[in-house]
Amino acid sequence: LRRNPGEAEFHQAVDEVFASLAPVLKKHAKFEAAAILERLCEPERQIIFRVPWVDDTGQVRINRGFRVEFNSALGPFKGGLRFHPSVNLGIVKFLGFEQIFKNALTGMPIGGGKGGSDFDPRGRSEGEVMRFCQSFMTELYRHLGEYTDVPAGDMGVGTREIGYLFGQYKRITNRYESGVLTGKGMGWGGSLVRPEATGFGTVLFANEMLATRNQSLDGQRVLVSGSGNVAMYAIEKAQALGATVLTCSDSSGYVVDERGIDTELLKQIKETERGRVSEYAERRGAVFVDSGSVWDVPATVALPCATQNELDEAAAKRLVESGVVAVAEGANMPTTRAAVSLFHEAGILFGPGKAANAGGVATSALEMQQNASRDAWTFDHTERRLEEIMVGIHERCAATAEEYGAPGNYVIGANIAGFLKVADAMLALGVI
Ligand code: NDP
Numbered sequence: 001l002r003r004n005p006g007e008a009e010f011h012q013a014v015d016e017v018f019a020s021l022a023p024v025l026k027k028h029a030k031f032e033a034a035a036i037l038e039r040l041c042e043p044e045r046q047i048i049f050r051v052p053w054v055d056d057t058g059q060v061r062i063n064r065g066f067r068v069e070f071n072s073a074l075g076p077f078k079g080g081l082r083f084h085p086s087v088n089l090g091i092v093k094f095l096g097f098e099q100i101f102k103n104a105l106t107g108m109p110i111g112g113g114k115g116g117s118d119f120d121p122r123g124r125s126e127g128e129v130m131r132f133c134q135s136f137m138t139e140l141y142r143h144l145g146e147y148t149d150v151p152a153g154d155m156g157v158g159t160r161e162i163g164y165l166f167g168q169y170k171r172i173t174n175r176y177e178s179g180v181l182t183g184k185g186m187g188w189g190g191s192l193v194r195p196e197a198t199g200f201g202t203v204l205f206a207n208e209m210l211a212t213r214n215q216s217l218d219g220q221r222v223l224v225s226g227s228g229n230v231a232m233y234a235i236e237k238a239q240a241l242g243a244t245v246l247t248c249s250d251s252s253g254y255v256v257d258e259r260g261i262d263t264e265l266l267k268q269i270k271e272t273e274r275g276r277v278s279e280y281a282e283r284r285g286a287v288f289v290d291s292g293s294v295w296d297v298p299a300t301v302a303l304p305c306a307t308q309n310e311l312d313e314a315a316a317k318r319l320v321e322s323g324v325v326a327v328a329e330g331a332n333m334p335t336t337r338a339a340v341s342l343f344h345e346a347g348i349l350f351g352p353g354k355a356a357n358a359g360g361v362a363t364s365a366l367e368m369q370q371n372a373s374r375d376a377w378t379f380d381h382t383e384r385r386l387e388e389i390m391v392g393i394h395e396r397c398a399a400t401a402e403e404y405g406a407p408g409n410y411v412i413g414a415n416i417a418g419f420l421k422v423a424d425a426m427l428a429l430g431v432i
Pocket of ligand 1: 153154155156157198225226227228229230231249250251252305306307308310330331332357358360361
Protein backbone atom coordinates (compact mmCIF):
# COMPACT_ATOMS: atom_id res chain seq x y z
CA LEU A 1 0.00 0.00 0.00
CA ARG A 2 2.82 2.38 0.92
CA ARG A 3 4.67 1.67 -2.31
CA ASN A 4 1.60 2.01 -4.58
CA PRO A 5 -0.70 4.63 -3.02
CA GLY A 6 -4.08 5.30 -4.60
CA GLU A 7 -4.08 2.18 -6.80
CA ALA A 8 -7.35 0.77 -5.44
CA GLU A 9 -8.09 -1.68 -8.26
CA PHE A 10 -4.52 -3.00 -8.23
CA HIS A 11 -4.73 -3.64 -4.47
CA GLN A 12 -8.08 -5.37 -4.96
CA ALA A 13 -6.67 -7.70 -7.64
CA VAL A 14 -3.57 -8.57 -5.59
CA ASP A 15 -5.65 -9.19 -2.43
CA GLU A 16 -7.95 -11.50 -4.31
CA VAL A 17 -5.09 -13.65 -5.64
CA PHE A 18 -3.04 -13.69 -2.45
CA ALA A 19 -6.10 -14.68 -0.36
CA SER A 20 -6.07 -18.00 -2.28
CA LEU A 21 -2.40 -18.81 -1.90
CA ALA A 22 -1.99 -19.72 1.79
CA PRO A 23 -2.19 -23.51 1.21
CA VAL A 24 0.40 -23.35 -1.60
CA LEU A 25 2.87 -21.30 0.43
CA LYS A 26 2.42 -23.70 3.35
CA LYS A 27 3.13 -26.69 1.10
CA HIS A 28 6.12 -25.16 -0.78
CA ALA A 29 8.57 -23.12 1.32
CA LYS A 30 10.64 -22.47 -1.83
CA PHE A 31 8.33 -19.67 -2.99
CA GLU A 32 8.65 -17.62 0.17
CA ALA A 33 12.42 -18.05 0.25
CA ALA A 34 12.66 -16.68 -3.29
CA ALA A 35 10.36 -13.72 -2.48
CA ILE A 36 8.06 -14.77 -5.31
CA LEU A 37 5.05 -12.81 -4.01
CA GLU A 38 7.02 -9.57 -3.74
CA ARG A 39 8.47 -10.10 -7.22
CA LEU A 40 5.04 -10.86 -8.69
CA CYS A 41 3.64 -7.54 -7.41
CA GLU A 42 6.44 -5.46 -8.88
CA PRO A 43 6.18 -5.05 -12.67
CA GLU A 44 9.37 -5.78 -14.61
CA ARG A 45 8.98 -2.43 -16.36
CA GLN A 46 6.43 0.43 -16.40
CA ILE A 47 6.28 2.99 -19.16
CA ILE A 48 4.27 6.23 -18.85
CA PHE A 49 4.37 8.72 -21.70
CA ARG A 50 2.85 11.84 -23.20
CA VAL A 51 0.57 11.38 -26.22
CA PRO A 52 0.16 14.71 -28.05
CA TRP A 53 -2.26 14.93 -30.99
CA VAL A 54 -4.25 17.53 -32.91
CA ASP A 55 -8.07 17.39 -32.99
CA ASP A 56 -10.26 18.32 -35.98
CA THR A 57 -10.49 21.97 -34.89
CA GLY A 58 -6.69 22.34 -34.78
CA GLN A 59 -6.56 22.22 -30.98
CA VAL A 60 -3.57 20.35 -29.48
CA ARG A 61 -4.66 17.62 -27.06
CA ILE A 62 -2.54 15.78 -24.52
CA ASN A 63 -3.30 12.32 -23.18
CA ARG A 64 -1.29 9.95 -21.03
CA GLY A 65 -0.11 6.58 -22.35
CA PHE A 66 0.78 3.52 -20.26
CA ARG A 67 2.36 0.12 -20.79
CA VAL A 68 2.99 -2.05 -17.76
CA GLU A 69 5.24 -4.99 -18.64
CA PHE A 70 4.43 -7.14 -15.64
CA ASN A 71 5.95 -10.57 -15.98
CA SER A 72 7.77 -12.34 -18.81
CA ALA A 73 8.71 -15.63 -17.10
CA LEU A 74 6.54 -17.64 -19.51
CA GLY A 75 6.91 -15.64 -22.72
CA PRO A 76 6.78 -12.13 -24.18
CA PHE A 77 4.55 -9.65 -22.31
CA LYS A 78 1.02 -10.08 -23.66
CA GLY A 79 -2.15 -8.14 -22.88
CA GLY A 80 -4.46 -5.55 -24.34
CA LEU A 81 -4.54 -1.79 -24.67
CA ARG A 82 -7.51 0.06 -23.16
CA PHE A 83 -8.58 3.51 -24.39
CA HIS A 84 -11.08 4.89 -21.86
CA PRO A 85 -11.23 8.13 -19.83
CA SER A 86 -11.04 6.12 -16.56
CA VAL A 87 -7.61 4.64 -17.38
CA ASN A 88 -4.88 5.35 -14.81
CA LEU A 89 -1.84 3.49 -13.52
CA GLY A 90 -3.81 1.54 -10.88
CA ILE A 91 -6.27 0.24 -13.49
CA VAL A 92 -3.51 -0.76 -15.91
CA LYS A 93 -1.62 -2.52 -13.09
CA PHE A 94 -4.70 -4.45 -11.96
CA LEU A 95 -5.31 -5.60 -15.51
CA GLY A 96 -1.64 -6.49 -16.04
CA PHE A 97 -1.47 -8.41 -12.76
CA GLU A 98 -4.58 -10.47 -13.64
CA GLN A 99 -3.14 -11.08 -17.07
CA ILE A 100 -0.09 -12.90 -15.65
CA PHE A 101 -2.25 -15.66 -14.15
CA LYS A 102 -4.77 -15.74 -16.97
CA ASN A 103 -2.05 -16.22 -19.56
CA ALA A 104 -0.39 -18.91 -17.45
CA LEU A 105 -3.72 -20.75 -17.23
CA THR A 106 -4.07 -20.93 -21.01
CA GLY A 107 -0.95 -23.12 -21.15
CA MET A 108 0.43 -20.92 -23.96
CA PRO A 109 3.94 -19.37 -23.87
CA ILE A 110 2.89 -15.80 -23.01
CA GLY A 111 3.80 -13.46 -20.15
CA GLY A 112 1.54 -10.75 -18.72
CA GLY A 113 1.24 -7.04 -19.49
CA LYS A 114 -1.36 -4.36 -20.16
CA GLY A 115 -1.50 -0.78 -21.38
CA GLY A 116 -3.67 1.99 -22.65
CA SER A 117 -4.55 5.63 -22.35
CA ASP A 118 -7.11 7.98 -20.82
CA PHE A 119 -8.09 8.93 -24.39
CA ASP A 120 -11.86 8.66 -24.99
CA PRO A 121 -12.54 7.47 -28.54
CA ARG A 122 -16.30 8.06 -28.20
CA GLY A 123 -17.47 10.94 -30.35
CA ARG A 124 -14.06 11.29 -32.02
CA SER A 125 -13.81 11.32 -35.83
CA GLU A 126 -11.93 8.67 -37.83
CA GLY A 127 -9.12 11.16 -38.42
CA GLU A 128 -8.81 12.00 -34.73
CA VAL A 129 -8.70 8.33 -33.72
CA MET A 130 -6.04 7.66 -36.37
CA ARG A 131 -3.86 10.59 -35.33
CA PHE A 132 -4.15 9.60 -31.68
CA CYS A 133 -3.17 5.98 -32.44
CA GLN A 134 -0.21 7.13 -34.53
CA SER A 135 1.06 9.40 -31.77
CA PHE A 136 0.57 6.65 -29.16
CA MET A 137 2.61 4.18 -31.23
CA THR A 138 5.31 6.76 -31.99
CA GLU A 139 6.44 6.30 -28.38
CA LEU A 140 5.32 2.74 -27.70
CA TYR A 141 6.97 1.08 -30.72
CA ARG A 142 10.44 1.08 -29.11
CA HIS A 143 9.18 -1.16 -26.30
CA LEU A 144 7.42 -3.72 -28.52
CA GLY A 145 8.44 -6.73 -30.59
CA GLU A 146 7.13 -10.22 -31.27
CA TYR A 147 9.66 -11.61 -28.78
CA THR A 148 9.35 -8.70 -26.33
CA ASP A 149 5.85 -7.33 -25.87
CA VAL A 150 2.74 -8.01 -27.96
CA PRO A 151 -0.32 -5.80 -27.24
CA ALA A 152 -3.90 -6.46 -28.36
CA GLY A 153 -7.27 -4.73 -27.99
CA ASP A 154 -9.39 -4.11 -24.89
CA MET A 155 -12.10 -1.53 -24.12
CA GLY A 156 -12.09 1.15 -26.79
CA VAL A 157 -9.50 -0.66 -28.92
CA GLY A 158 -10.86 -2.86 -31.70
CA THR A 159 -9.72 -3.81 -35.19
CA ARG A 160 -9.82 -0.19 -36.39
CA GLU A 161 -7.44 1.03 -33.68
CA ILE A 162 -5.17 -2.03 -34.00
CA GLY A 163 -4.95 -1.22 -37.72
CA TYR A 164 -3.77 2.35 -37.13
CA LEU A 165 -1.33 1.18 -34.42
CA PHE A 166 0.07 -1.57 -36.65
CA GLY A 167 0.37 0.79 -39.60
CA GLN A 168 2.43 3.24 -37.57
CA TYR A 169 4.62 0.47 -36.11
CA LYS A 170 5.33 -0.81 -39.63
CA ARG A 171 6.09 2.68 -40.88
CA ILE A 172 8.52 3.56 -38.08
CA THR A 173 10.36 0.23 -37.97
CA ASN A 174 10.25 -0.58 -41.68
CA ARG A 175 9.31 -4.16 -40.70
CA TYR A 176 6.15 -6.09 -41.52
CA GLU A 177 6.25 -7.78 -38.14
CA SER A 178 2.77 -9.35 -38.03
CA GLY A 179 3.30 -10.95 -34.62
CA VAL A 180 3.85 -7.63 -32.82
CA LEU A 181 0.13 -6.96 -32.31
CA THR A 182 -2.90 -9.24 -32.21
CA GLY A 183 -6.54 -8.54 -32.98
CA LYS A 184 -5.56 -7.60 -36.56
CA GLY A 185 -8.07 -7.53 -39.41
CA MET A 186 -8.62 -10.69 -41.45
CA GLY A 187 -7.01 -9.30 -44.59
CA TRP A 188 -3.74 -8.33 -42.89
CA GLY A 189 -2.62 -11.03 -40.50
CA GLY A 190 -5.59 -11.40 -38.17
CA SER A 191 -6.97 -14.75 -37.04
CA LEU A 192 -10.47 -16.01 -37.65
CA VAL A 193 -12.34 -16.47 -34.34
CA ARG A 194 -10.25 -13.79 -32.53
CA PRO A 195 -13.15 -11.27 -32.54
CA GLU A 196 -15.50 -13.91 -31.15
CA ALA A 197 -13.02 -15.63 -28.83
CA THR A 198 -13.50 -13.88 -25.48
CA GLY A 199 -17.30 -13.95 -25.55
CA PHE A 200 -17.48 -17.47 -27.01
CA GLY A 201 -14.90 -18.71 -24.48
CA THR A 202 -16.82 -17.23 -21.53
CA VAL A 203 -19.96 -19.05 -22.59
CA LEU A 204 -18.07 -22.31 -23.14
CA PHE A 205 -16.60 -21.98 -19.64
CA ALA A 206 -20.08 -21.36 -18.17
CA ASN A 207 -21.37 -24.43 -19.98
CA GLU A 208 -18.50 -26.56 -18.59
CA MET A 209 -19.33 -25.37 -15.06
CA LEU A 210 -23.02 -26.19 -15.57
CA ALA A 211 -22.11 -29.65 -16.89
CA THR A 212 -20.60 -30.53 -13.48
CA ARG A 213 -24.21 -30.31 -12.20
CA ASN A 214 -25.72 -32.08 -15.19
CA GLN A 215 -27.05 -28.79 -16.54
CA SER A 216 -26.29 -26.72 -19.64
CA LEU A 217 -27.05 -23.31 -21.11
CA ASP A 218 -29.95 -24.76 -23.05
CA GLY A 219 -33.18 -23.17 -21.82
CA GLN A 220 -31.46 -20.74 -19.41
CA ARG A 221 -32.54 -17.10 -19.07
CA VAL A 222 -29.26 -15.18 -19.36
CA LEU A 223 -28.26 -11.64 -18.37
CA VAL A 224 -25.36 -10.04 -20.25
CA SER A 225 -24.00 -6.60 -19.36
CA GLY A 226 -22.10 -4.46 -21.87
CA SER A 227 -22.59 -4.39 -25.63
CA GLY A 228 -18.99 -4.30 -26.84
CA ASN A 229 -16.76 -6.99 -28.27
CA VAL A 230 -17.04 -9.45 -25.38
CA ALA A 231 -20.76 -8.97 -24.71
CA MET A 232 -21.74 -9.25 -28.37
CA TYR A 233 -20.20 -12.67 -28.91
CA ALA A 234 -21.20 -13.96 -25.47
CA ILE A 235 -24.78 -13.22 -26.49
CA GLU A 236 -24.34 -14.92 -29.85
CA LYS A 237 -22.83 -18.11 -28.40
CA ALA A 238 -25.24 -18.38 -25.46
CA GLN A 239 -28.19 -18.21 -27.87
CA ALA A 240 -26.54 -20.71 -30.22
CA LEU A 241 -26.46 -23.10 -27.24
CA GLY A 242 -30.20 -22.67 -26.63
CA ALA A 243 -30.30 -19.88 -24.03
CA THR A 244 -32.38 -16.71 -24.23
CA VAL A 245 -30.29 -13.59 -23.57
CA LEU A 246 -32.57 -10.95 -22.11
CA THR A 247 -30.27 -7.97 -21.68
CA CYS A 248 -27.33 -5.91 -22.87
CA SER A 249 -26.15 -2.47 -21.73
CA ASP A 250 -23.82 0.47 -22.11
CA SER A 251 -22.89 3.27 -19.74
CA SER A 252 -26.22 5.08 -20.46
CA GLY A 253 -28.55 2.23 -19.50
CA TYR A 254 -29.74 -1.26 -20.35
CA VAL A 255 -32.11 -3.07 -22.69
CA VAL A 256 -34.58 -5.80 -21.73
CA ASP A 257 -35.65 -7.88 -24.70
CA GLU A 258 -37.85 -10.81 -23.63
CA ARG A 259 -37.71 -12.31 -27.14
CA GLY A 260 -33.94 -12.64 -26.82
CA ILE A 261 -31.39 -10.12 -28.12
CA ASP A 262 -31.26 -9.89 -31.92
CA THR A 263 -27.48 -10.11 -32.45
CA GLU A 264 -27.59 -9.05 -36.10
CA LEU A 265 -29.38 -5.80 -35.20
CA LEU A 266 -27.08 -5.22 -32.20
CA LYS A 267 -23.98 -5.73 -34.40
CA GLN A 268 -25.37 -3.36 -37.03
CA ILE A 269 -25.93 -0.64 -34.42
CA LYS A 270 -22.80 -1.16 -32.30
CA GLU A 271 -20.16 -2.27 -34.83
CA THR A 272 -21.23 -0.64 -38.07
CA GLU A 273 -23.04 2.50 -36.90
CA ARG A 274 -21.12 2.86 -33.58
CA GLY A 275 -24.46 3.67 -31.92
CA ARG A 276 -25.98 3.11 -28.46
CA VAL A 277 -28.14 0.34 -26.98
CA SER A 278 -31.06 2.81 -26.60
CA GLU A 279 -31.23 2.83 -30.42
CA TYR A 280 -31.41 -0.98 -30.38
CA ALA A 281 -34.38 -0.81 -27.97
CA GLU A 282 -36.13 1.74 -30.15
CA ARG A 283 -35.69 -0.17 -33.41
CA ARG A 284 -36.47 -3.57 -31.89
CA GLY A 285 -39.44 -2.43 -29.79
CA ALA A 286 -37.66 -3.57 -26.60
CA VAL A 287 -37.52 -1.85 -23.22
CA PHE A 288 -34.73 0.65 -22.43
CA VAL A 289 -34.03 1.45 -18.76
CA ASP A 290 -31.76 4.37 -17.90
CA SER A 291 -31.30 3.60 -14.19
CA GLY A 292 -30.32 0.53 -12.15
CA SER A 293 -28.54 -2.34 -13.87
CA VAL A 294 -29.16 -5.53 -15.82
CA TRP A 295 -28.83 -7.42 -12.50
CA ASP A 296 -32.34 -6.18 -11.58
CA VAL A 297 -33.85 -8.55 -14.18
CA PRO A 298 -34.85 -12.07 -13.00
CA ALA A 299 -32.78 -14.77 -14.71
CA THR A 300 -30.83 -18.02 -14.16
CA VAL A 301 -27.35 -17.21 -15.54
CA ALA A 302 -25.34 -13.94 -15.36
CA LEU A 303 -22.45 -12.98 -17.64
CA PRO A 304 -20.93 -9.60 -16.66
CA CYS A 305 -19.10 -8.41 -19.81
CA ALA A 306 -18.73 -4.61 -19.34
CA THR A 307 -16.22 -3.35 -16.78
CA GLN A 308 -14.61 -3.77 -13.34
CA ASN A 309 -16.74 -3.75 -10.17
CA GLU A 310 -20.05 -3.54 -12.05
CA LEU A 311 -21.63 -6.36 -9.99
CA ASP A 312 -21.60 -5.48 -6.28
CA GLU A 313 -22.98 -7.16 -3.18
CA ALA A 314 -26.46 -5.64 -3.50
CA ALA A 315 -26.72 -6.81 -7.10
CA ALA A 316 -25.43 -10.26 -6.12
CA LYS A 317 -28.15 -10.49 -3.46
CA ARG A 318 -30.80 -9.80 -6.08
CA LEU A 319 -29.34 -12.43 -8.39
CA VAL A 320 -29.27 -15.02 -5.60
CA GLU A 321 -32.91 -14.23 -4.74
CA SER A 322 -33.98 -14.52 -8.38
CA GLY A 323 -32.51 -18.05 -8.56
CA VAL A 324 -29.30 -17.62 -10.57
CA VAL A 325 -27.36 -20.90 -10.84
CA ALA A 326 -24.16 -19.72 -12.57
CA VAL A 327 -22.10 -16.53 -13.05
CA ALA A 328 -19.14 -16.33 -15.46
CA GLU A 329 -17.04 -13.18 -15.87
CA GLY A 330 -16.49 -12.05 -19.46
CA ALA A 331 -15.05 -8.74 -18.20
CA ASN A 332 -12.00 -8.37 -15.95
CA MET A 333 -12.89 -8.24 -12.21
CA PRO A 334 -16.53 -7.16 -12.80
CA THR A 335 -17.63 -8.80 -9.53
CA THR A 336 -16.61 -7.29 -6.18
CA ARG A 337 -15.10 -9.61 -3.57
CA ALA A 338 -18.16 -9.32 -1.33
CA ALA A 339 -20.38 -10.35 -4.25
CA VAL A 340 -18.15 -13.35 -5.03
CA SER A 341 -18.37 -14.47 -1.37
CA LEU A 342 -22.13 -14.25 -1.54
CA PHE A 343 -22.24 -16.44 -4.66
CA HIS A 344 -19.97 -19.01 -3.00
CA GLU A 345 -22.07 -19.06 0.19
CA ALA A 346 -25.22 -19.58 -1.89
CA GLY A 347 -23.61 -22.50 -3.78
CA ILE A 348 -23.74 -20.67 -7.12
CA LEU A 349 -21.20 -21.69 -9.77
CA PHE A 350 -18.78 -18.77 -10.21
CA GLY A 351 -16.19 -18.55 -13.02
CA PRO A 352 -13.62 -15.78 -12.42
CA GLY A 353 -12.46 -13.71 -15.40
CA LYS A 354 -8.90 -14.94 -15.39
CA ALA A 355 -10.29 -18.38 -16.29
CA ALA A 356 -13.62 -17.64 -17.97
CA ASN A 357 -12.44 -14.85 -20.31
CA ALA A 358 -9.04 -16.35 -21.16
CA GLY A 359 -10.27 -17.49 -24.59
CA GLY A 360 -9.45 -14.07 -26.05
CA VAL A 361 -5.80 -14.01 -25.16
CA ALA A 362 -5.46 -17.73 -25.96
CA THR A 363 -6.73 -17.05 -29.48
CA SER A 364 -4.34 -14.10 -29.68
CA ALA A 365 -1.57 -16.64 -29.05
CA LEU A 366 -3.05 -18.72 -31.89
CA GLU A 367 -2.88 -15.59 -34.08
CA MET A 368 0.83 -15.29 -33.19
CA GLN A 369 1.33 -18.96 -34.16
CA GLN A 370 -0.31 -18.35 -37.54
CA ASN A 371 1.78 -15.20 -38.10
CA ALA A 372 5.01 -17.04 -37.22
CA SER A 373 4.25 -19.85 -39.68
CA ARG A 374 2.84 -17.53 -42.39
CA ASP A 375 -0.36 -19.54 -42.23
CA ALA A 376 -4.09 -18.83 -41.87
CA TRP A 377 -6.30 -21.46 -40.27
CA THR A 378 -9.99 -22.06 -41.01
CA PHE A 379 -12.74 -20.86 -38.69
CA ASP A 380 -13.68 -24.42 -37.68
CA HIS A 381 -10.09 -25.43 -36.89
CA THR A 382 -9.48 -22.31 -34.82
CA GLU A 383 -12.78 -22.64 -32.98
CA ARG A 384 -11.97 -26.26 -32.14
CA ARG A 385 -8.63 -25.11 -30.68
CA LEU A 386 -10.48 -22.49 -28.62
CA GLU A 387 -12.92 -25.12 -27.33
CA GLU A 388 -10.06 -27.46 -26.34
CA ILE A 389 -8.32 -24.60 -24.54
CA MET A 390 -11.45 -23.58 -22.58
CA VAL A 391 -12.19 -27.18 -21.59
CA GLY A 392 -8.54 -27.51 -20.51
CA ILE A 393 -8.69 -24.33 -18.39
CA HIS A 394 -11.90 -25.51 -16.75
CA GLU A 395 -10.36 -28.92 -15.95
CA ARG A 396 -7.17 -27.34 -14.57
CA CYS A 397 -9.13 -24.99 -12.29
CA ALA A 398 -11.48 -27.73 -11.08
CA ALA A 399 -8.66 -30.23 -10.42
CA THR A 400 -6.50 -27.66 -8.60
CA ALA A 401 -9.42 -26.52 -6.41
CA GLU A 402 -10.05 -30.15 -5.51
CA GLU A 403 -6.37 -30.82 -4.77
CA TYR A 404 -6.18 -27.82 -2.43
CA GLY A 405 -9.33 -28.70 -0.48
CA ALA A 406 -11.83 -26.33 -2.12
CA PRO A 407 -13.84 -28.43 -4.60
CA GLY A 408 -16.00 -26.36 -6.95
CA ASN A 409 -14.23 -23.10 -6.03
CA TYR A 410 -12.95 -21.84 -9.40
CA VAL A 411 -11.44 -18.70 -7.84
CA ILE A 412 -9.06 -20.75 -5.72
CA GLY A 413 -8.46 -23.21 -8.56
CA ALA A 414 -7.60 -20.48 -11.09
CA ASN A 415 -5.42 -18.48 -8.73
CA ILE A 416 -3.39 -21.47 -7.54
CA ALA A 417 -3.02 -23.14 -10.96
CA GLY A 418 -1.94 -19.85 -12.58
CA PHE A 419 0.40 -19.02 -9.71
CA LEU A 420 2.14 -22.42 -9.72
CA LYS A 421 2.86 -22.25 -13.44
CA VAL A 422 4.38 -18.78 -13.34
CA ALA A 423 6.11 -19.15 -9.94
CA ASP A 424 7.86 -22.37 -10.99
CA ALA A 425 9.14 -20.65 -14.13
CA MET A 426 10.37 -17.68 -12.09
CA LEU A 427 12.26 -20.01 -9.76
CA ALA A 428 13.85 -21.79 -12.71
CA LEU A 429 15.01 -18.50 -14.26
CA GLY A 430 16.78 -17.33 -11.09
CA VAL A 431 16.62 -14.01 -9.28
CA ILE A 432 15.98 -11.66 -12.22
P1 NDP B 1 -15.65 -2.66 -25.55
O1 NDP B 1 -15.05 -1.32 -25.50
O2 NDP B 1 -15.84 -3.34 -26.85
O3 NDP B 1 -17.06 -2.66 -24.79
C1 NDP B 1 -17.20 -2.26 -23.46
C2 NDP B 1 -18.68 -2.21 -23.15
O4 NDP B 1 -18.90 -2.00 -21.76
C3 NDP B 1 -19.37 -1.05 -23.88
O5 NDP B 1 -20.66 -1.47 -24.23
C4 NDP B 1 -19.41 0.01 -22.79
O6 NDP B 1 -20.42 0.99 -22.96
C5 NDP B 1 -19.73 -0.85 -21.59
N1 NDP B 1 -19.41 -0.16 -20.35
C6 NDP B 1 -18.25 0.44 -19.99
N2 NDP B 1 -18.35 0.98 -18.79
C7 NDP B 1 -19.60 0.71 -18.37
C8 NDP B 1 -20.33 0.98 -17.20
N3 NDP B 1 -19.77 1.66 -16.19
N4 NDP B 1 -21.61 0.53 -17.10
C9 NDP B 1 -22.19 -0.17 -18.12
N5 NDP B 1 -21.55 -0.45 -19.26
C10 NDP B 1 -20.29 -0.03 -19.37
O7 NDP B 1 -14.75 -3.57 -24.56
P2 NDP B 1 -14.58 -5.15 -24.51
O8 NDP B 1 -15.89 -5.80 -24.79
O9 NDP B 1 -13.40 -5.51 -25.29
O10 NDP B 1 -14.19 -5.36 -22.97
C11 NDP B 1 -15.17 -5.53 -21.94
C12 NDP B 1 -14.50 -6.16 -20.73
O11 NDP B 1 -13.93 -7.43 -21.10
C13 NDP B 1 -13.35 -5.36 -20.11
O12 NDP B 1 -13.34 -5.60 -18.72
C14 NDP B 1 -12.11 -6.00 -20.74
O13 NDP B 1 -10.96 -5.82 -19.96
C15 NDP B 1 -12.55 -7.46 -20.74
N6 NDP B 1 -11.83 -8.34 -21.65
C16 NDP B 1 -11.79 -8.07 -23.00
C17 NDP B 1 -11.14 -8.94 -23.85
C18 NDP B 1 -11.20 -8.77 -25.34
O14 NDP B 1 -10.75 -9.69 -26.04
N7 NDP B 1 -11.72 -7.68 -25.87
C19 NDP B 1 -10.38 -10.08 -23.34
C20 NDP B 1 -10.56 -10.33 -21.93
C21 NDP B 1 -11.25 -9.46 -21.14
P3 NDP B 1 -20.05 2.51 -23.41
O15 NDP B 1 -19.93 2.43 -24.89
O16 NDP B 1 -21.18 3.33 -22.93
O17 NDP B 1 -18.75 2.87 -22.72
